[in-house]
Amino acid sequence: MKILVCVTSVPDTTTKIAFTDNNTRLNKAGVTFITGPYDDYALARAVELKEKTGASVTVLNVGEADTEPVIRKCLAIGADDAIRVNAEPTDAYFVAEQIAAIAQETSYDLILMGRESIDYNGGQVHGIVGEMLGIPSISPVMLLDIEGDTAQITREIEGGKESLEAKLPLVLGCQEPIAEWKIPNMRGIMTARTKPLKVVEPTGTDKLTTVDSYELPAPRGAVKMIPAEEAETLIQLLHNEAKVI
Amino acid sequence: MSVLIFAELDEGKIKKSSLEAIFYGAKVAEMTGTSATAIIAGPADDAELASAGRFGATKVLHATDPKLTEPNGMAYATVVAAAVQQEGSKVIVLAKSSLADAMTARLAGKLKAGLAANVIELPDLSNGFLVKTSIYTGKAFAHNELKADIKILAIRKNTITPEEKDGTAPVETFTPALNEADFAISVKNTEKSSGDILLPEADLVVSAGRGLKGPENWGIVEDLANALQAATACSKPVSDLDWRPHSEHxxxxxxxxxxxxxxxxxxxxAIQHLAGVNSSKVIVVINKDADAPFFKSADYGIVGDVFDILPRLTEAVKAL
Known part of the structure; x- marks a missing residue:
């Protein structure tokens, strides 16, 4: 079985976001970049499947050269090799096109990725890849088991979950609790240095969307504190002042 | 040419978030000098479908094929793509949801559409087609230019306040060719809490964290939520500990x-919790620790014991 895991390199979840160049670029100064948390779940499940069934795991990132530490970490966690498409991943259709182009060269049984990247939060790339390849896509996937050519899947839906069955190949957007996040060990870190990381140039499509500028939300006004002994006043304030109940 | 709105049903009724999408789509149609058509799949009676007119739709296409009774993102994408072709639509509007996400991506792939997810305002058409979206999990906004011929706008809840007017929209039965491959995923079992207010749809949310000390104490949270007709939610540690289902996290x-x-x-x-909730209009924080960082992001705060405060708030709501 061949598994492709697509990962994003994103600011750590604790990052205070700021912009630069007249609000046209993220200010990367002091920002730690990590593997997308949802992508990390996808990778962890892929490595578990590798350990269980001997599957091969290839990591794919669409990103510029500064994403390579994240890719090396994925290799240290247990992926066999990696591909980086040398382009800024700013448009969902564009990114999906790059992934589909790689997937058309090698036929993967499973293409896994996070349910969404935590920078743009679109949650669309897996579905577009599925459409481009003409195979089913499912997201957000909470449980994944493979028996032969059939996948047993649990997907979260609003207010609950559903159990699904589908034949491979599939594209899946993953989330917890599909697997526990894996932390690379020393041997993994050493071997990751020599695992193959191929860099390819993007296939040429114009981006269908571009970001003109960014903006930070206006700060909330000062908090109005209500003494605990007068807690009931809160309900009056929500009713008469904020008018939300 | 028209604006096409993909509206979802919940037990035969148009979802509230979809009414917001219809109203938003009608506004875009007004701005671009065209009309707004809604496409709805699955069983619903004509009176319900026609009510889309109260929110600005001038026509409703109803995809009635029994194969569409169960929500299916891939099959719905095929239906919506056929509607886009029939209507010559250039802008497609829908409300974010798990079904809409599944549908939208496949549709964008079919139509090579420019896609904006988490749209939070009407578009700015003064120079191109600009839409404001929420990014970095609510920590920032982006002004996106959609350059493709066909544009898809997935709007977030509370993007616009729908205004109702008199009127109904004519309903046309829509029977596009379906694609067998769209039905390759079989649904074995669905577990859904019924009767509850769905969290992503809720106007009011009561959420609780580890301060509740254990799942057996959730009654006071549910009592307040019931009194307010709110949905219940929880923090990540609470869902990690299995006190509450992940769908509430x-x-x-x-x-x-x-x-x-x-x-x-x-x-x-924690900053990761704030990221998921900081787009709420009004935030109330109740915590016994006066130094809890959440107070800095709140509109109203009470320093106190939740076991004392929540039952009193429930009674105060009932007294309104």
């Missing part, structure tokens, strides 16, 4: 909500 790696009111009980307010 709000935050960076859970559900993102933007209700009118978010009441956080016994949640300290």
């Amino acid at each position: 709000v935050g960076q790696t859970g559900i993102k909500v933007s209700p009118n009111l978010y009441i956080a009980c016994g949640i300290s307010g």
Whole structure:
């Protein structure tokens, strides 16, 4: 079985976001970049499947050269090799096109990725890849088991979950609790240095969307504190002042 | 040419978030000098479908094929793509949801559409087609230019306040060719809490964290939520500990909500939790720790014991 895991390199979840160049670029100064948390779940499940069934795991990132530490970490966690498409991943259709182009060269049984990247939060790339390849896509996937050519899947839906069955190949957007996040060990870190990381140039499509500028939300006004002994006043304030109940 | 709105049903009724999408789509149609058509799949009676007219739709296409009874993102994408072709639509509007996400991506792939997810305002058409979206899990906004011929706008809850007017929209039965491959996934079992208010749809949310000390104490949270007709939610540690289901977890790696009111009980307010809730209109924080960081992001705060405060708030709501 061949598994492709697509990962994003994103600011750590604790990052205070700021912009630069007249609000046209993220200010990367002091920002730690990590593997997308949802992508990390996808990778962890892929490595578990590798350990269980001997599957091969290839990591794919669409990103510029500064994403390579994240890719090396994925290799240290247990992926066999990696591909980086040398382009800024700013448009969902564009990114999906790059992934589909790689997937058309090698036929993967499973293409896994996070349910969404935590920078743009679109949650669309897996579905577009599925459409481009003409195979089913499912997201957000909470449980994944493979028996032969059939996948047993649990997907979260609003207010609950559903159990699904589908034949491979599939594209899946993953989330917890599909697997526990894996932390690379020393041997993994050493071997990751020599695992193959191929860099390819993007296939040429114009981006269908571009970001003109960014903006930070206006700060909330000062908090109005209500003494605990007068807690009931809160309900009056929500009713008469904020008018939300 | 028209604006096409993909509206979802919940037990035969148009979802509230979809009414918002219809109203938003009608506004875009007004701005671009065209009309707004809604496409709805699955069983619903004509009176319900025609009510889309009260929110600005001038026509409703009803996809009635029994194969579409169960929500299916891939099959719905095929239906919507056929409607886009029939109507010559250039802008497609829908409300974010798990079904809409599944549908939208496949549709964008079919139509090579420019896609904006988490749209929070009407578009700016003064120079091209600009839409404002929420990014970095609510920590920032982006002004996106959609350059493709066909544009898809997935709007977030509370993007626009729908205004109702008199009128109904004519309903046309829509029977496009379906694609067998769209039915390759078989649904074995669905577990859904019925009767409850769905968290992503809720106007009011009561959320609780580890300060509740254990799942057996959730009664006071549910009592307040019931009194307010609010949905219940929880923090990540609570869902990790299995005190509450994952579908209630709000935050960076859970559900993102933007209700009118978010009441956080016994949640300290880690940045990852704030990310999922900071688009709420009004935030109330109740915590016994006066130094809890959440107070800095709140509109109203009470320093106190949730076991004392929540039952009193419930009684105060009932007395309104």
